[in-house]
Amino acid sequence: MKKIVIDPITRIEGHLRAEIQVNEKGIVQEAYVSGQLFRGIELILKNRDPRDAGLLAGRICGVCTNSHFRGSIQAVENAYEIKTPKNASLIRDLMSMALFIQDHVVHFYQLHLLDYVDVTRALQANAKQTSKEAHLYCNRPFRNSHTHYEAVLQRVENFVQAGRLGPFSNGYWGHKAYRLSSEQNLLLLSHYFEALKFQVKISKAIAIFGGKTPHPQSLVVGGVTSVADMLNPQRLNDFLFIMKEASDFVNRAYIPDMKLLAKVYKKQMKRGEGRANGNFLSAGGYDIDEQTQLFSSGVIYAHDFDNIEVFDASKISEEVKQAWYNNENPNQVEYTDLNPDGSLKTTYHNDKYSWVKAPRYGGQTMETGPLARVFIGYAKGNETITHFTHEFLEACQLELMDLSSSVGRNCARAIETQIICEYIFKLISNLIQNVKYYDTQTWQAYDMDVYSQTAGTTFLEVPRGMLMHHVQIKNQRIQNYQVIAPTTWNASPKNGDDKRAAYEEALVGLQLHDVNQPLEVLRVLHSFDPCLACAVHVIDCQGNSMAHYKLTTG
Template identity: 60%
Template structure:
């Protein structure tokens, strides 16, 4: 037996450690995934005015800012049974869905892609042949010309010649797990660079109605404050233009690139590499006049013939293997590491992560784009299903093939294309309301007249999966606050009975070609788009003064 330690896992949000136990042939027999940083956002929220929850909870993460912002505000609205005007709901949806597009594209090109693309190989590509390679996956490839690819190669060579590789440094170039031809590598790397500009552009769509990004500030308890943006044809057109521009990149680059990846790694997909336990969960949401983007439902053990209803009452959260007090899951209880710095995992009662363990009917569940795709496909959602069928037909894949590490990326790409298309329906609904002189964006209420004691909850599908916020209000102050984020579901530790978390399950059984370069494991972890800042909820436990600042 041998132990492989990956710490930290890079190209993710937050601090994640992975320990793999491999046999003499480098097959992974067991995996332990650990969130390595404690954060105390829920503690910070205690005794605060409930109306401040959104602005503070939004600081849980610098990536998922709007997701927590909106969930916290909605949670308080649920506690007080406040009605939100239709226009405010649509504007919230427009902000959120623009974030979906940004998050998915950035994840694939800037976080996951280098696990499959060998940068050094791209320097050997024939630019003329690269043009033909791109045409194999799209009738109208994005920025597909010999001159463009020659320019990309020059930019890459400049990195090498300068000795400053930047994002391309410290990678496993030449690893046996890389499969792409030099021309395929060049196509994908050109889109890597194009996506840098895309990221800046799509952020404008979030900011149009959000006020700014990251950390939008336009959502308030009862509605939104971006009324002048809603009433301005120029601002609405700016949002529309940005989404149309994004849609072009998605259709001509993102989806074709995913088909290229599927073709190159088909054997791994068919072998089920990165497949977890087959339990999937989605809370659904995003309604418009013509339908619903995401339906709710639960799948167990890859049974695609049976879809169970989603019931929040079936959700529980354990801390037996996480560094918290058993009787109070908000009190830290760190048990230290072994003398060699490894996690304490010898006993089934050992604690080894700051991430708690959410369960649905006692089972570990996978959430995220793949879960949403499978639930909606089985439920025959007429909005999403045609996009899935088209991708499966064009790539000659089956539904089960998507339950893999590459399949997760494919599900994310399909979802991005689907959202970019249906976003215009939400805009249409907004304009229809305005046509009939419905300009309400805030539901007026008297805070002092609201109940002194209340409880609220909110469940949302966000880019990485199922997000839920819970608030307990006493004397019009937050008495208790709790968050279960998507990465908490996917990266949680084992149960006392040994049932693995989703990451751990997906890693178990794979083979590592080179234990000094565990690229295969990193591919699987990053396919979930981890966000540890969300999953672990920084305070100084000893009350130590960290810094002093003087303002003059």
């Protein structure tokens, strides 16, 4: 048995380490995935005014800023039973949906693409043949001309000749797991550069209603402050124009690229390369109208798409047996040193090896994220999701189960982006109609003195999955705060029950072509879009008990 350590894993948010054990055939037998850096925003929130929680919670992560900002604000609103005006909810949704689009596109092209694209082989491509290749996946491919591809080739060659490969340095170029042709490599690489410009534009859309991004500042307890932007036709038109450009890129570049990837890696999808245990979780949300939500809530066990259980927040627990916290006092640090060779202390059953705690739903590990939302929405007959998912599966000659794989997670993320690009225009239309008929309210007054002691919880579907914010308030001050982020679910350690969470389960059984270049491991982990800054919780180095939580529904 050989142990392989990848530390740090790059092209993610935060600090992640993976240790895997492979047999003589290069097949992964066991995996330990470890969050390597502590963050303590929850401790900083203690004793603060609840109205300040959003601005501070938004600093949990530099990527998921709007998600935590909104989750925190809504937790406080739930604590005080504040109902926000319709316009405020619409503006919040518009910001969230723009973030979904930005996050998904940036994840694939800037963080994950080079796990599939061999830059050196792209240099061998024929520009005219690349243009023809693009037409196999889209009737009107994005920026498709041989002159454009020649310019991309020249740009990459300039990198090479100058000896400044930048983001293309230190790749496993020439690895046997790369399967794209030269022209396919060039096609996707050209969209890598286009996605850089895309990122700038979509960020402007978020800033229209958020004031700025990252770390928008327009959300407040009771509503939003961006009323002037809502009433300004030019600002609405600017947002609408950016969304039209975004939709164009998604439908003419992102979705076709996923179809290309699914075609080339169909065998790997069919055999479930990168598949976890099939337990999926979604809280649902985002109203389309009074009867319909964009995302459906539910729980799936063991890929049983015929039996969707109702999501029940009271079934959530969080343990620390194999995380670096005290078993009796989960808010007290208990860090164990590494082995002499620098490896994690994972030899014995109860070794602690991660800063990430271990959330469980009914005692089970769960996967959350775009794949969970697509599976649950499709299985529940959510028309918004079933239409686009069926269209993609039919075009690629795939079955629903095939999406439960590393490539499939990327396909689900792209399908979700396509769905949101349709849905967001409905939201803009609803906002315009409200303003047209003189509904300009964006904030609801409230009285904090109504409750001397209260608590609030919110569940919010965000780009990487299900996010929970929970706040306890006494005498208008935050007593305790708790966050369970999507990556906390997916990157959970084993917790002494030998139940692998999604990251670790998806690695076991993986075949490596070269144990010295574990590209396949990176593909699996990157497919989840890890965000370790969100996943790591608070500690109290003095050993004081900070909080005890019990979730209730209703």
